[in-house]
Amino acid sequence: MTALSQEANASFAFTNTGDTPVSITAITSSCGCTTAELEKKTYAPGESGEIVAKFKIGGRQGLQTKTIQVKTDDSDTPTVLTMKTLIPKLLDLQPAFVAWKRGVAPDARTVIARIGADEAVHITKIETDNPAVQVQLEETEPGKTYRLTLFPDSTDESLTARITLSTDFPREKPRTFYLLAHVK
Amino acid sequence: MISSAPRVAGLRLAGLLCLSVVLASANAWLNPHRPAWNLDVLAEGEIALTDAMAVGDTALWIDARPETQYRAGRIGGALPLNEDDWNGQIQRVLEQWRPGRRVIVYCSSQQCQASHDVARRLREEMGMEEVYTLKGGWEAWLAHQK
Numbered sequence: 001m002t003a004l005s006q007e008a009n010a011s012f013a014f015t016n017t018g019d020t021p022v023s024i025t026a027i028t029s030s031c032g033c034t035t036a037e038l039e040k041k042t043y044a045p046g047e048s049g050e051i052v053a054k055f056k057i058g059g060r061q062g063l064q065t066k067t068i069q070v071k072t073d074d075s076d077t078p079t080v081l082t083m084k085t086l087i088p089k090l091l092d093l094q095p096a097f098v099a100w101k102r103g104v105a106p107d108a109r110t111v112i113a114r115i116g117a118d119e120a121v122h123i124t125k126i127e128t129d130n131p132a133v134q135v136q137l138e139e140t141e142p143g144k145t146y147r148l149t150l151f152p153d154s155t156d157e158s159l160t161a162r163i164t165l166s167t168d169f170p171r172e173k174p175r176t177f178y179l180l181a182h183v184k
Numbered sequence: 185m186i187s188s189a190p191r192v193a194g195l196r197l198a199g200l201l202c203l204s205v206v207l208a209s210a211n212a213w214l215n216p217h218r219p220a221w222n223l224d225v226l227a228e229g230e231i232a233l234t235d236a237m238a239v240g241d242t243a244l245w246i247d248a249r250p251e252t253q254y255r256a257g258r259i260g261g262a263l264p265l266n267e268d269d270w271n272g273q274i275q276r277v278l279e280q281w282r283p284g285r286r287v288i289v290y291c292s293s294q295q296c297q298a299s300h301d302v303a304r305r306l307r308e309e310m311g312m313e314e315v316y317t318l319k320g321g322w323e324a325w326l327a328h329q330k
Binding site for chain 1: 250266267268269270271272274275278279281282283284297298308309310311313
């Protein structure tokens with residue numbers, strides 16, 4: 001699993017250990033992002049099969065837990081399958097946002113940006129939509145780690161600045177990330 | 185010989201029960217607009233539909249359902265934001281949000297998880313403070329319109 005993976009698959013093997021055929025009557029998932037495929041519905045005694053779950057990652061990140069309920073005609077209680085996927089962040093910002101309280105000293109704040117891909121990723125452009133919060137970018141480990149320094153002109157008034165970080169990765173559709181800075 | 189201790193304890197218990205009935209009756213008489221006993225309890229971060237409607241369009245409404253459902257029908261003014269296309273949709277949300285503006289996120293029903301996931305990311309990644317999930321989601325909204 002990488003930060004750019006688009007899908008995660010898991011297979012759940014099963015065997016009919018009973019004396020009579022068992023039919024799978026319904027499969028439902030906890031999220032529209034997860035589908036489950038089954039070769040056929042009815043399994044004879046001793047017969048094995050597998051349910052293949054496909055999780056469409058989209059913009060998700062971090063630990064994702066998705067469940068699939070399987071109902072059969074031999075039990076009123078569905079079997080719950082759990083699929084856990086750890087999706088690395090392509091760009092991990094620590095902290096994820098910065099905030100100053102109104103009236104405090106407008107000290108600089110530092111945000112460390114770490115690349116979660118195996119390849120080098122470059123932050124090609126950094127912009128703020130509010131000139132009252134200035135931002136400086138420093139590459140501390142080429143293609144891997146960056147240091148952002150933010151400082152407001154003043155903390156007298158509440159404000160928000162949206163910092164846009166453009167990257168060169170992936171090449172076909174480079175990702176953009178956002179960091180909010182608040183005075184509140 | 186029969187001990188008097190159980191009888192005293194019984195009398196005390198009866199006294200306490202009478203006292204609680206008297207206090208409850210007084211409370212009912214003094215607070216005629218008290219909440220109903222069967223009032224649904226809100227989970228942490230949830231907002232009831234009536235309260236959300238009172239906030240109206242001063243709040244930023246976020247539809248966390250899949251894009252196809254959003255296109256088929258939505259709460260007026262709601263912006264789409266779901267984890268299928270977070271990177272593509274978040275910019276518009278950030279353009280509409282300002283500090284102090286409440287954010288109300290909804291998904292399909294009380295059972296769906298998407299609104300909670302989106303609300304958590306808005307709090308944790310964007311530092312938005314007043315982010316609520318709509319109890320009952322789109323289903324509750326539709327039921328109220330009928």
